[in-house]
Amino acid sequence: MCHFPLGFFYFFQVFSNNDEAPINKKLPKELLLRIFSYLDVVTLCRCAQVSKAWNILALDGSNWQKIDLFNFQTDIEGRVVEHISKRCGGFLRLLSLRGCLSVGDAAMKTFAQNCRNIEHLNLNGCTKITDSTCTSLSKFCPKLKHLDLTSCVSITNHSLKALSEGCRSLENLNISWCDQITRDGVEALVRGCGGLKALFLRGCTQLDDDALKHLQKYCPELVTINMQSCTQVTDEGLVLLCRGCHKLQTLCISGCSSITDASLTALGLNCPRLKILEAARCSHVTDAGFAVLARNCHELEKMDLEECILVSILSHCELITDDGIRHLSSSTCGQEHLQVVELDNCPLITDLTLEHLKSCHHLERIELYDCQQVTRAGIKRIRAHLPEIKVHAYFAPVTPPPSVHGGGQRLCRCCIIL
Template sequence: MENFSNYFNTNGSVVANGKTNLYHKSDVCINDSLPKELIIRVFSYLDITTLCKCSQVCKFWYECAFDGSNWKSINLFDFQRYVQPKVVEKIAQRSRGFLRELRLKGCRNVTDEALKCFTELCHMIESLDLSGCQNLTNGTCDYLGKNCSLLTTLSLESCSRIDDAGLEMLSWCSNLTCLDVSWCSVGDRGLTAIARGCKSLQRFRAIGCQEITSRGVEQLARHCHGLLLLNLNYCGQGVTDEAMVHLSIGCPDLRVLAISHCSITDQGLRAIAGTLSPAAAAAIVGQATSTSQQNGIPLILPVVTSNGSVNNQDASSPNGNINNHGDRDNNRRQKTNDSNKITLIPVGCVSLTTLEVARCSAITDIGLSAIARVCNKLEKLDLEDCALVTDSTLAQLAVHCPRLNTLVLSHCDQVTDEGIARLAEGLCGPDQLQTLAMDNCPLLTDAALEHLGSNCRKLRQLDLYDCQLITKQGINSLELHYPQLQIHAYFAPGTPPALTFARRRRYCRCCRII
């Protein structure tokens, strides 16, 4: 931070524009008392609305308010309805090389032409949020790829007109570390371009991109070994256990993995945990290999050799090597050499802190137990609609996951009071568990609430919708122990008793029987 004491002398005078001015209460104009640099520095702490109001005070303040150094970070989310393309262009002209961060989230009126002007003037931009800008097309990606080489964070969420061609242009931003293309029209081709061009990628979100399959994920695993967050929720049935095998080999530092509504089974979870055998991993990848060969597509796999090195190999060649010279005899001799024998070994993502597998209906206690035993740093686990999960998984979490603070068990029909008791009394229950969703669990009773009340001192949110065996009395008792606890529950109103009506006459009161 700048040392403001340099502007002040010991006698209370102020050094402004090279001259020493004495400050008196009778002085009216602050512009003569403080140097321009100091006023600009004060303005840098103001929000956009206040800064614009200050610019209307006088011409001098106008110049100070719109100094480029005050516009390093701009957030226009609160003005999204009123932001027109000309606004973006004026911001670019004012800030130019000073601007580092710009948020245009929800600004639907912004167009490609406005972003073209912006990218040509603001080459130093590092973080850009364009989520919800539905008028943007692949042209914006072209401008960003050509002009913004320092871009590290980009959000294109819900920009549905951006597709694989746009991501291919965007891949020129080689410094990207965080990219969000959720609900865009992208698939494996665009994902491949990003993986090859942006090898420093650490956080990637592609929620709802149903054209992405395990082949695209395999490209990420091959090229982006520093990946920390991967969100593929709602990507559909194309993301399978094969993708998990590739991630377990190529992305061992993965922290957050969200694969809800994907086609994942216990084998995929065991690969993430690093407990899947090489033979099983080879069988999973082999199925993909045969399918790829039928389609004429070569499958490149990251494999681990006996000396621990990771190589990219062609699974369709005899020994998994890419050999353009066609020396098959040499390949066979190399394959027989035990020292160079290639083995597909899932290393695992043992540093996982968040795992979301909601509606992965094939997952059972087998895969989740493997995760719990190996991923001891787990903090959040979403098991919504995993109907095959039982108390066995909760017992494993209680013993092996001391950091677990958020657990979603919605629609886990086989979870009982015993499982909740094991969880509450386990390593995470007393000091870590803060959010627990167990709505639509038909076997839970008030006994589960008693276990939570006796052990989970830090519990802050509890979801109990449609737990038919839990009563209002049980909830009231829990609220007495933890008044800070937010309990979300619903009880259908009782059926009103049938009303007995006196028998009515079948004729109008004003009529008379003759």
């Protein structure tokens, strides 16, 4: 759907404000219907008010295959969803009710009964939704592929069991912050939805290693999994997951504080397609684990290692040295895929790091805030070698010890953005 210029809309309105208008006689209904198919929800509603003929065409179900009501969330109540479902029927493929706090189970039951071809459904933040909605989806919506239940806090294991029984085409499920979900729910889900490719479990704090064992057993197609803040997950579960899910490309284990190098080694040895790893606050991982990743995961593009204090390649880690960057830059993933390096507040980094990074030919940006041993000359040299690169460097003011006369002099170093 797209927004047509207002002038276009008003032109049509002027020349078609009755059913006998020339435009309605000259243009076949099929062509007008095709034009309407490019309009967004607001413009379609305006067109529906122009004339009886346009009302029929604008509200034709074929124009309402994809609907996103996020911008109207404060006005959307259950009856609106019911009306839309009756109007769209089997045409509707995608519906986003993200943030629509007033929508409840009764409206969603009517929706499921009428829109049996729905494939993408976003209920993020619909806090009135309970297991009853998932039961309805299970009964009437077998084609459902993408379902977002983020922050639907009343959802329990019963919902996952229902989805497993009736929505076996499910590929992408987000149950983040549904903190009543346990290992039993995950087991029930994956027994029927073995084709899952993406699973988001952020904030599901009751999940443990047994949940990952079920994923390893039933979901070999898994590409993305987010377990942020699943604090009960340990190396035991993650190692098993890696051994069964070789297609894994995106993994978030941020906040899983028990994870160690054993998990990183398992990733490196079993998941060669890994592109994104978020491991913030995993304070037990070290350079040794990431060395295995660098040697084996040649498609690695992004890592979030915030507060991984034993890893030398990370902003705000005071132990990072030029040698750590040398290992990164000499690896295949560094030379062929690395695009951004953030080294903020790394006091041991020198111009030698910039010399190492010259071999990373796809590098687009380097962050060097408050790396006091990096000089303008070093930045100038890497810019000469990689002319398209952006270097952001900010050096905090340095105040030397006061002189014997008590008149210390402040030396200011400024922000450099090249």
